[in-house]
Amino acid sequence: MHHTAHDRPRTVRRRTATLATALVLTAISPTAASAESADPRPGLASTTQLMNTIRDVIGFAPRSTGSVGGRRTADYVARRFRAAGLSNVHFETATSYAWAAKDSSLSVAGRTVPSFPVSHSLIAGPTATGTRTLGPKGRTAGIVDVGGRGIGSTDVRGKWVLFDLKFELPLAALIPFTTFLWDPYFRILNTEALFAANPYLTNQATVTDQATKAGAVGVIGVLSDYFDSNRYRNEYYRRSPMKIPGTWITKKAGAEVRSRLTTSSKATMRLTTTRSAVTARTVVGFLPGRSKDTLMVQSHHDSQGPGAVEDATGTSEVIALADYYGAQAKKRGYKARQKTMMFATFDTHFTGYQQHQAFVKKYITDRATPYNIVANATIEHVGKRATVDKDGRLRVHDDHEPRGIFENLSVPLKIALDAAIVRRNLHTTAVLNSTLPSKLLGGIPTDASFVLQAGVPTISLIAGPLYMYDDADTIDKIDQTQLRPVALFFADMLDKLDATASTTIGQGSLLGLKK
Structure with missing residues (x-):
């Protein structure tokens, strides 16, 4: 591999890093x-x-x-x-x-928003099979924007919850468990790498569980830590079967939606899912x-x-x-x-x-x-x-x-x-x-x-x-x-x-x- 001058190995003496004291x-x-x-x-x-x-x-x-x-x-x-x-x-x-979705779409305030269904959403339970649907016309309801925070005491009953999907496990969080580091090019011991997002642990299950318990119609997830793609295929979270519908939109689409939101804004989601053993x-x-x-x-x-x-x-x-x-x-x-x-x-x-x-x-x-x-x-x-x-x-x-x-x-x-x-x-x-x-x-x-x-x-x-x-x-x-x-x-x-x-x-x- 070719290395630029920025990538070339440096000794520990040439780089002062307070985090290095915690590592071997x-x-x-x-x-x-x-x-x-x-x-x-x-x-x-x-x-x-x-x-x-x-x-x-x-x-x-x-x-x-x-x-x-x-x-x-x-x-x-x-x-x-x-x-x-x-x-x-x-x-x-x-x-x-196996889970599959079809007829998926989202519109907010009458405008179509590019979206992608949340994988394993709109199911009846951990071992439930069959088809569930929001109907040919979809489901229309108001929107409550909770941003990157939890739902807490916010009244979301009968509403779509608009939230920011956050990636919650940066490399920096793993430093206490690190016993040895081989990083001769200092690609880990820098701020960009230590605090970069990765999709292992997210707030998805927490928000969707809270939304379900609070009586929300479903969720619209803004991929706020992601690149410009809405094709985020999350795993099935077995401890939190997602009974409500959900869809992903990009950070850019989320900003556009939020710029038009009013207290009377409504969203319509269409989604049909099939789950089979x-x-x-x-x-x-x-x-x-x-x-x-x-x-x-x-x-x-x-x-x-x-x-x-x-x-x-x-x-x-x-x-x-x-x-x-x-x-x-x-x-x-x-x-x-x-x-x-x-x-x-x-x-x-x-x-x-x-x-x-x-x-x-x-x-x-x-x-x-x-x-x-x-x-x-x-x-x-x-x-x-x-x-x-x-x-x-x-x-x-x-x-x-x-x-x-x-x-x-x-x-x-x-x-x-x-x-x-x-x-x-x-x-x-x-x-x-x-x-x-x-x-x-x-x-x-x-x-x-x-x-x-x-x-x-x-x-x-x-x-x-x-x-x-x-x-x-x-x-x-x-x-x-x-x-x-x-x-x-x-x-x-x-x-x-x-x-x-x-x-x-x-x-x-x-x-x-x-x-």
Whole structure:
């Protein structure tokens, strides 16, 4: 990657940052890190091969749960797992719910406003199916603008609630959980990055729950922290099924609506939604080891739009690692690894995580299989950094989105993890201890959350680019320069985990002593 003068590495002495005192910073230069990365691990996929897999996966989009694209993607991953030499390749299934909208429109004070329906809105309940509609003429009501604040005691009964969708988890909020930072180009330790918006945690569920309880007709969400797109495809928030209708409008459209609002202004929304029960398919395959203690390698293959960064990249990384370790097992004189390896790409990431919960129940909490999952490695979102420019347009930069690795490993493994980050130059990466955020938030914002909550030591790589819930998540957003380094990093850690006694992997074992 080409670096401008602004991007070139600087030592800590040349940059005064009050936040740096809270972080552990390495003094090794990126050049030194690259030199240590000289071992290419022959047989591990090249960037070109990783991109070929990504193109295949994108070609099935949209890969929504229960869709033709979703089924074709699962079939493709299963074929790749079998070709890699994995055994017991099969689908884990669960019931989930597909949602679709049609006849969606919004007008305010008689003027049409470009809009996009809030995903999973206007449903009857968590497991409810069927069609719901606002009717051929839609629903007309007055508007109450609550801005970016909660509804509180505002009277919204029988009204549309106009609110600002806020992204509530900037990088700065994760500093208390950061134990190590590899940021040689200072792309994290700057104000723009630390306070940039990402779509992981929002006020959507809070506002819609309040609106429902207060008797509002529905909500009109202004994408105030977003770029100039209304095609924001939010996940299904399983704790807050959205029974009222909703639609998204851009920040610019919101400003225009607000400029015309009067106390007598009315809005008309049209929306028809259909929700149906579907079968989710998670693809699982195994590379047997000398024991049933199992290392799990995970991502998710479903998407709502093109899903290039989220998560064709993660799926490609899992397949690449399956190919790599499968090829080793085919070599003459191969000695089986100490631990079994499980490779999995999940479904239901956007529709309620039903498959994740069913998997944890079967493989971990109720343990209905012979496999004892002793560690998890989850890979998601290898993508370029994006910001919103002064005109509201999405600006994609030629460097990686700031990312985190959530972990709850023993001290020796944590030291090995930090070293592997530097060795493979996974720059712009913060290591985050997962224990406290898991307790405070009821999980972590990654696909590994349910496995972690079930007590499995976890290494979970995640980034939150602004475009990841949008149709703008296209192949040009992938940071190709980091695809192979990510694979190398995880191969390093999987080998380290295989060589570590199962009882000394987790954070609870402190210095790597047996529990």
